[in-house]
Amino acid sequence: MSHSIYIIEDDESIRELIKIALISFSYEVRAFENAEDALEAIRQQPPDIAIFDIMLPGMSGLEAVKLLRAAERTKKLHIVLLTAKSTEYDKVVGLDCGADDYITKPFGVMELGARIRSIFRRLGQDAGAPQMIYTRHLTLNTDTREVTQDGQRLDLTFKEYELLSILVRKADRIVSREELLNTVWGFDFLGESRTLDMHIRTLRQKLGDDAEHPRFIKTVRRVGYRFIDGDSRGERAGASGQEQSI
Numbered sequence: 001m002s003h004s005i006y007i008i009e010d011d012e013s014i015r016e017l018i019k020i021a022l023i024s025f026s027y028e029v030r031a032f033e034n035a036e037d038a039l040e041a042i043r044q045q046p047p048d049i050a051i052f053d054i055m056l057p058g059m060s061g062l063e064a065v066k067l068l069r070a071a072e073r074t075k076k077l078h079i080v081l082l083t084a085k086s087t088e089y090d091k092v093v094g095l096d097c098g099a100d101d102y103i104t105k106p107f108g109v110m111e112l113g114a115r116i117r118s119i120f121r122r123l124g125q126d127a128g129a130p131q132m133i134y135t136r137h138l139t140l141n142t143d144t145r146e147v148t149q150d151g152q153r154l155d156l157t158f159k160e161y162e163l164l165s166i167l168v169r170k171a172d173r174i175v176s177r178e179e180l181l182n183t184v185w186g187f188d189f190l191g192e193s194r195t196l197d198m199h200i201r202t203l204r205q206k207l208g209d210d211a212e213h214p215r216f217i218k219t220v221r222r223v224g225y226r227f228i229d230g231d232s233r234g235e236r237a238g239a240s241g242q243e244q245s246i
Helices: 012-024 035-044 059-071 088-096 110-121 158-171 177-185 194-207
Strands: 006-007 028-030 049-051 079-083 101-104 132-134 138-141 146-149 152-154 215-222 226-229 243-245
Touching: 006 012, 006 035, 006 088, 012 028, 012 110, 012 146, 028 035, 035 049, 035 059, 049 110, 049 177, 059 079, 079 110, 110 177, 132 158, 138 158, 158 177, 158 194, 158 226, 177 194, 177 226, 194 215
Parallel strands: 006 028, 006 049, 049 079, 079 101, 132 243
Antiparallel strands: 132 138, 138 146, 146 152, 215 226
C-alpha cells in the first residue's frame, strides 16, 4: 500500500512541483492551498505525512500544526514545515510548535524526497523493541512514543524522541554525531550538522537540562553525546521481556 502525503502550499507553482515530484516517488498525494481545507481533509482521513508551508493565507502553518498536535487523532501525525524563513530562531519556533522536520526554500526535489524517505524508514524501526524503557528519571514508551520525566509527560517532537531514544538505549557508550545524524536523519541526509545541535538544544530545554552541568545529555567535545541521567558512568540494570531498564 502506498504512503499518503498532503501538501499545504499557497504558491501554485511550488505546490504542483512538489506534487509531481512525490507522485513520481510513488506516493499518494493531495494538495491544498490553505490550512483550513487541509485540516478538514486531515480530520476525515489523516495522511502519513503532512507538508505545511508556514506563510499561508488565513490560518498559518504554525497555527495548523498546533491544532493538529492538540487533537487526539492527529497528535502523532508526521509533519514537515516548508518555508522561506531560515534563521535558527524560526526553525526552533517551528520545531517547538510540533513539527518533525523543517525544510527551507529554495530546496531541491531530491532533498525533499530524501527527507520523506528518512521519515518512513524511521516509522518501522521499533518493531519488536521493548514496550517500555526506564531510566532513573525518564520512562519511554516505544509503542506510543511518549516520554515522562518523574511522572510528568514531555511534549517531544518526532526527532527529539528519536534522539533521546537512541541516547538512552546506548547509555553505556558515547554516541557519535555521525551515528546520530545517520540514524535519525538517514544516510542520505543533505543538511548541516547544526541541525543536530539545534535538536539537542531543544531536547535539553524540554528536559530542563544544562549543557554546562548536564543531568541527562553530556556533550563529549568533538565526538558526540552520552546519556547519563545523573550518573556519569551510565550504569545499566538488566531487564527481560517487555521491559528494559537502564
